[in-house]
Amino acid sequence: QPQGTTPTTHIIKLPIGEIKQPNATLDLRESVDNEFLCLALARELGLVVPEAEIITTPRIRALAVTRFDRRWAQEGRVLLRPPQEDLCQAFGIPSSMKYESDGGPGIAAIMAFLLGSSEALKDRADFMKFMVFQWLVGATDGHAKNFSLFLLPGGSYRLTPFYDIISAFPVLGGTGLHLRDLKLSMGLNATKGRKTEINAIYPRHFLATAKAVNFPGELMLAILQEFAGHVPQAIESARRTLPADFSTHVWRAITESMVTPVFATPILTTSWLA
Incomplete structure (x- = not known):
């Protein structure tokens, strides 16, 4: 157990519970299973995410997430905190502006900022790939x-x-949300305006966004094709990592919904670049 200023090695995340909204109640009592599966799927689809483990006690179920902002030194005797900051800090804006809709950075601003990364090509590709994953x-x-x-x-x-x-x-x-209510935090470029509604987004919007932020269209297309070809395999691989008592509801809700946009879309070809 860490004492004083000793850095922690993990973040322990408890169930979020129910969130009351004016027109809905969001049941996130199974958020532990939810985040575990999302991390597993991201990992299987080639995104870099922290390791995580579901821990269960007689009283609580929690997610133990390995901190990526820690590094062992002196042959494992000293734990260091490598400096890092979130994008609100990087852009010099308050947390109250974290959403694009509140004046925070969107895809274009972040992609421009990542041009200054020490690994700009990789970071920009990974960021666009993660945008597709969120969808x-x-x-x-x-x-x-x-x-x-x-x-x-x-x-x-x-x-x-x-x-x-x-x-x-x-x-x-139920008392939760309707699919039409789900919106990405950062909008995508469209012929008219911008798209945030998940059920109104298609691969062409990612290609239009890539063009707008000077990200190669061929690379964006390759990312979309990679997802279309690997989602079923990623789902099966993630399934093998789940504990025996994993939530069936969470599993079905996420995996059955995520294949819909991939396989309801016409086969992705270079014609999308026209």
């Missing part, structure tokens, strides 16, 4: 505080692993 799993809370940077010597920086991924699909129906 597939219904992760609607991808605001600026949920993206961070490692601060490196000489003033350089690069993206940290992705984190805090929760799907909204398990809260659909």
Whole structure:
């Protein structure tokens, strides 16, 4: 157990519980299983995310997430805190502006900022890939505080692993939300205006966004094709990592919803670049 200023190695996340909204009640009592599955799916689809483990006691179920902002030194005797900051800090804005709708950075601003990364090509590709992943799993809370940077010597920086991924699909129906209510935190470019509604987004919107932020269309297309070809395998691989008592509701809500946009879309070809 850490004492005083000793750094922690894990974040212990308890169930979020129910969130009352004016027109809905969001049942996130199974948020532990939800986040565990989202992290597993992201990992299987090639995104860098923290390791996580579901821990269960007679009184509580929790998620133990390995901290990526820690590093062992002196042969494992000293635990260091490598400097890092979230994108609100990087952009010099308050947490109250973390959402694009509240004046925070969107995809264009972040992609421009990542041009200065020490691994700009990789970070920009990973960020666009994560935008697609959020769409597939219904992760609607991808605001600026949920993206961070490692601060490196000489003033350089690069993206940290992705984190805090929760799907909204398990809260659909009943007293919860309707699919039409689900919106991404950062909008995509469209012929007219911008798209945030998950059920109104198609691959062409990612390609239009890529063009707008000077990200190669061929690479964006390759990312979309990769998802279309690997989602079923990723789902099966993630299934094998689940504990025996994993929530059936969470599993079905996320995996059955995430295949819909992939397989309801015409086969992705270079004609999308026209």
